[in-house]
Amino acid sequence: MIVIDDLHKSYGHQQILRACSATVNLGEVVVVCGPSGSGKSTLIKCINGLVPFERGTITVDGVSVSSPKTDLPALRARIGMVFQSFELYPHMTALQNVSLAQIHVLKRSRAEADARSEKILARVGLGDKRDSRPSQLSGGQQQRVSIARALAMDPRAMLFDEPTSALDPEMINEVLEVMQELALEGMTMMVVTHEMGFAQRVADRVLFMDRGQIVEDTPKAQFFTAPASERARQFLTNVLTH
Amino acid sequence: MSDFDWGIIARSSAFLAEGMALSALLVLVATVGGLILGFGLALMRLSSHRWLSVPASTYVTVMRTLPLVLVLFWFYFLVPLAIGRPVGSLTSALLAFVLFEAAFYCEIVRAGISNVRHGQSDAGLATGLRRAQVLRLIILPQALRAMMPLILNQIVIVFQDTSLVYVVSLHDFLTAASVVASRDGRATEMYALVAVVYLVICLGTTKAAEFYRKGLPS
Amino acid sequence: MNYRWDWSILFKDTYMGWLWSGLLWTVIISLASWAVALMVGLLAGTARSSPSRGARLLAGLYIDVFRNVPPLVQLFLWYFVLPEVVPDSFGLWLKRDLPYPEVVTAVVAIGLFAGSRVAEQVRAGIDAVGAPLMPAALATGLRPAQAYRLIVLPLGLRAIVGPLTSEFLITVKLSSLSLTIGVLELTAQSRHVENYTFQGFEAFTFATIGYLVIGLCVTGLMRFIDIRIGGAALRKTPA
Numbered sequence: 001m002i003v004i005d006d007l008h009k010s011y012g013h014q015q016i017l018r019a020c021s022a023t024v025n026l027g028e029v030v031v032v033c034g035p036s037g038s039g040k041s042t043l044i045k046c047i048n049g050l051v052p053f054e055r056g057t058i059t060v061d062g063v064s065v066s067s068p069k070t071d072l073p074a075l076r077a078r079i080g081m082v083f084q085s086f087e088l089y090p091h092m093t094a095l096q097n098v099s100l101a102q103i104h105v106l107k108r109s110r111a112e113a114d115a116r117s118e119k120i121l122a123r124v125g126l127g128d129k130r131d132s133r134p135s136q137l138s139g140g141q142q143q144r145v146s147i148a149r150a151l152a153m154d155p156r157a158m159l160f161d162e163p164t165s166a167l168d169p170e171m172i173n174e175v176l177e178v179m180q181e182l183a184l185e186g187m188t189m190m191v192v193t194h195e196m197g198f199a200q201r202v203a204d205r206v207l208f209m210d211r212g213q214i215v216e217d218t219p220k221a222q223f224f225t226a227p228a229s230e231r232a233r234q235f236l237t238n239v240l241t242h
Numbered sequence: 243m244s245d246f247d248w249g250i251i252a253r254s255s256a257f258l259a260e261g262m263a264l265s266a267l268l269v270l271v272a273t274v275g276g277l278i279l280g281f282g283l284a285l286m287r288l289s290s291h292r293w294l295s296v297p298a299s300t301y302v303t304v305m306r307t308l309p310l311v312l313v314l315f316w317f318y319f320l321v322p323l324a325i326g327r328p329v330g331s332l333t334s335a336l337l338a339f340v341l342f343e344a345a346f347y348c349e350i351v352r353a354g355i356s357n358v359r360h361g362q363s364d365a366g367l368a369t370g371l372r373r374a375q376v377l378r379l380i381i382l383p384q385a386l387r388a389m390m391p392l393i394l395n396q397i398v399i400v401f402q403d404t405s406l407v408y409v410v411s412l413h414d415f416l417t418a419a420s421v422v423a424s425r426d427g428r429a430t431e432m433y434a435l436v437a438v439v440y441l442v443i444c445l446g447t448t449k450a451a452e453f454y455r456k457g458l459p460s
Numbered sequence: 461m462n463y464r465w466d467w468s469i470l471f472k473d474t475y476m477g478w479l480w481s482g483l484l485w486t487v488i489i490s491l492a493s494w495a496v497a498l499m500v501g502l503l504a505g506t507a508r509s510s511p512s513r514g515a516r517l518l519a520g521l522y523i524d525v526f527r528n529v530p531p532l533v534q535l536f537l538w539y540f541v542l543p544e545v546v547p548d549s550f551g552l553w554l555k556r557d558l559p560y561p562e563v564v565t566a567v568v569a570i571g572l573f574a575g576s577r578v579a580e581q582v583r584a585g586i587d588a589v590g591a592p593l594m595p596a597a598l599a600t601g602l603r604p605a606q607a608y609r610l611i612v613l614p615l616g617l618r619a620i621v622g623p624l625t626s627e628f629l630i631t632v633k634l635s636s637l638s639l640t641i642g643v644l645e646l647t648a649q650s651r652h653v654e655n656y657t658f659q660g661f662e663a664f665t666f667a668t669i670g671y672l673v674i675g676l677c678v679t680g681l682m683r684f685i686d687i688r689i690g691g692a693a694l695r696k697t698p699a
Contacts, residue, residue, distance in 0.1 A: 100369070309632075430540075430545060
């Protein structure tokens with residue numbers, strides 16, 4: 001589904017990603033973790049072409065992301081993305097947030113889009129918030145709306161960029177629950193997160209990144225019981241003892 | 243104070259009103275034209291293509307460094323030359339105003355657009371919207387709200403600027419008043435009136451802009 | 461377009477003399493007006509943010525009135541109206557004995573208008589950079605007046621050097637208004653040359669370049685000062 005091959009990315013002189021290769025198969029849930037500044041967010045933003053890269057290839061659903069012939073908007077429409085800071089459109093209601101791209105990208109009629117949006121808002125537990133503005137919602141609710149916004153496009157895969165890092169502790173679970181449900185339904189997911197409990201429950205594989213490299217790419221069980229690298233072991237001790 | 247003749251204001255009111263109408267026309271044309279052109283310039287300045295951004299920012303810098311009086315003279319001289327026949331000073335003044343104020347509106351629009359969080363455009367792009375759609379549906383509505391007080395302030399400045407057409411002998415409000423002042427030797431009355439009228443209109447608009455700004459969510 | 465270029469007019473004694481003297485007057489009026497604007501602006505701006513209610517009101521009145529009447533109208537008020545409404549002897553002195561009456565009037569008018577704009581920048585700088593430190597200063601035991609004088613004011617003033625650059629540039633541009641009362645500064649002289657020679661292109665180009673060079677100098681100078689006193693860093697760090 002997603003194939004990353006020999007990816008290099010730098011900002012000016014600073015090398016952010018080097019020689020990253022990984023694969024996410026259909027229906028798989030892959031968790032990406034690692035210390036901050038290790039390049040996780042950059043990696044996930046390369047996948048739908050939000051961040052350009054200078055070397056290597058990424059293919060999504062058989063389509064190359066960096067090829068100039070690729071219709072990037074069409075490709076992005078098939079990949080849902082959820083951001084750390086929600087990025088809901090503040091000038092629109094929850095419903096309008098979810099309907100916008102359906103109307104302007106999928107060319108659904110407003111009525112059709114709104115009906116679909118309502119269903120999905122109900123599914124993430126926010127059926128009664130359709131007319132609320134983002135500023136009237138809690139962080140957890142906003143992040144659930146933003147998941148709904150991505151789901152409304154009927155994506156083939158979902159990317160999550162630290163979806164719970166900006167949330168107060170008591171709101172983290174309501175978002176993780178929605179994500180867990182998605183995973184159980186068989187959604188292909190790539191999730192950058194520090195929530196190791198979530199990884200333990202639903203991940204198929206774990207990618208561990210450090211200083212721009214994918215240091216480990218292992219099945220979940222092995223990562224938590226016997227990580228191969230010293231750096232991953234240290235990271236796990238730090239995260240799990242907190 | 244018994245020497246003053248405030249009746250002069252009533253007697254010349256029709257003439258002054260005509261002047262005010264011209265001032266209003268200048269403000270309207272400069273603002274509408276300046277905003278449209280300024281919007282285009284702002285998009286050019288924000289572009290990642292240097293062949294778009296460099297000419298636009300050069301234009302803005304030059305216009306912002308020149309006094310409007312000089313720009314008015316330039317156009318007063320250039321427009322007839324370019325067209326090949328004499329045109330009224332109104333045409334060249336209108337052109338000068340649009341091209342001059344566009345530089346200032348450009349900076350307002352640019353600030354408005356770049357103050358919208360970068361993540362907003364990422365979020366729109368990630369759902370498959372095209373750049374133009376992201377700009378129109380997500381960025382501009384947010385930018386416009388933040389820009390409104392600044393646009394109102396700029397309109398106040400444009401209104402004050404219109405008084406400069408005095409130098410090309412167009413009868414705006416100030417010039418009309420100065421004509422009466424020197425014809426009837428009533429400078430004190432006329433300029434006092436002009437000052438009060440400008441003060442009321444400009445202060446009112448400024449306060450409205452402040453009020454609007456305070457009502458905005460930060 | 462039918463135009464006979466003749467750049468040589470810029471080097472003919474008479475016209476070159478006019479243009480350079482115009483440039484000189486523009487520089488003199490700009491600098492003098494800026495000095496007035498800085499003095500008045502700093503005074504009114506600090507008064508506007510000071511703890512004294514009376515000072516705040518007075519400064520606010522000045523800023524509101526002078527910012528909202530067009531500078532050209534203000535210039536006419538100073539030049540045409542003031543001598544008429546003051547006591548006769550002072551009016552006569554203004555008309556007869558004041559040296560360089562047009563230049564002095566222009567400097568006062570432009571300086572006071574620009575001063576009202578500077579005052580707003582000063583107030584904004586103090587509010588944004590200095591004022592948030594008030595509680596911390598009070599917590600160390602300083603009295604409010606001390607905290608204001610030692611912490612809030614100096615930091616606020618340092619932060620505004622950058623924003624003041626554009627006010628300085630505006631003052632330079634405002635100096636051109638003085639041509640309406642007969643000062644032969646740069647714009648006036650370029651018009652003058654155009655009227656005499658019909659070589660508008662050459663004359664206005666000289667003036668344009670003159671303003672651009674002044675603009676570059678002002679920007680460079682202010683940036684130098686800003687870097688020396690660390691103003692940019694103050695504006696960036698959120699308080």
